[in-house]
Amino acid sequence: MISSWEKIIQMGFVAHDIHATMSELTEKLNVGPWFLRERGTFKRQLYCGEPTQMSLAVAMGYVAGAEMQYEIIQQLDDLPSIYGEVRKSVFGVGFHHFGIATSDFDRSVKSYRDRGFKAVYEADVPGGVRVCFFDTRTSLPGMVEFIEFSPDLNDMFESYRAASVGWQGDNPVRARPPLPASD
Template structure:
């Protein structure tokens, strides 16, 4: 049985310096503008089932039919992001794939039936999320609940990416 749960809609990277990674993506890959959330926290966050008060700076951009995410850890709370920083890399490193299913709960249940395990999960003001790992894959898959608020943000990022003229690198006044 294939392990795919649906279309990959986002590719995410861990970075030690989000602004340097944004510069790289803009200059060398033509990806932008980046919608940045600095020092973000979660309404709820659990790392391997235990509460985590992790803080994260994230940035999102859209190019060529794909959303890109950059993540920079802002504190030392136990989290999958802290785990990722234990691996050697220079500027940024691939972190996870993301799938935005129409039915979050059904897709999560199907993933668990296929052998995926919850690595980290929680909720933001825009809805639930879960990061899964699978012993046979060695990769992380995020499943994100597509609430109206999250759909609106994803649409805003996509439209900005399609209109982008290469001038503005970072958008912080999008809320």
């Protein structure tokens, strides 16, 4: 159940080829423009409780100012990860997670732990934001990601959404700098 301090803001997909997937989602669903970071490794990452240095590319986009964000993740190495688990079972692209923004991260994470869900991935991402994924695939079609929401993150996501309003297909992929290691 979504609490008053939480909001589903994102649907995440895992892809073998992030560029081909962006192109397909733009052509078929009019998602765009995309904001792409080609490569990055977060400074602090835990996969099933163990440190990892998995690298990935991330693209985010919206459909014509809609509230739901589409996120595409391509893992760039073969290290064990939540993305690799799904990547092995899909052809091309597959649904991965629901992203839930929370203004009370610790409370949201505790509520899922208390309900018996296993935290399978945790990371500190740029901007001092924490994320935590729970394996909910026994009861949902994908995982649940809690995203620690902040004014800066909201501003970034809102700028991506605003770019989709009235977008006519020009400049469909907007490169962003590689993911920096988190502070």
